[in-house]
Amino acid sequence: MIVHLQERGRIDVARVCFNCVHFRPNVHLNVAAPHHCAFVDRPFGDRALQVNCPDHQTGASP
Numbered sequence: 001m002i003v004h005l006q007e008r009g010r011i012d013v014a015r016v017c018f019n020c021v022h023f024r025p026n027v028h029l030n031v032a033a034p035h036h037c038a039f040v041d042r043p044f045g046d047r048a049l050q051v052n053c054p055d056h057q058t059g060a061s062p
């Protein structure tokens with residue numbers, strides 16, 4: 001859903017999990033919470049993917 005909204009330009013892509021340096025997608029075997037946020041050091045599922053997260057951090061520019 002979030003990816004779909006991003007692709008259509010309906011939400012800001014700057015502060016979502018998908019482009020955050022702390023996002024570790026599909027690293028856990030738990031299907032309910034397969035992703036990991038390295039910032040808070042916790043697993044989470046698709047329903048908890050963040051939009052406009054205050055802890056979001058983009059990668060450093062080269």
Ligand code: SF4
Binds near residue numbers: 016020024039040054
């Ligand atoms: S810091 Fe926020 S945007 Fe980044 S992975 Fe964690 S929950 Fe997602």
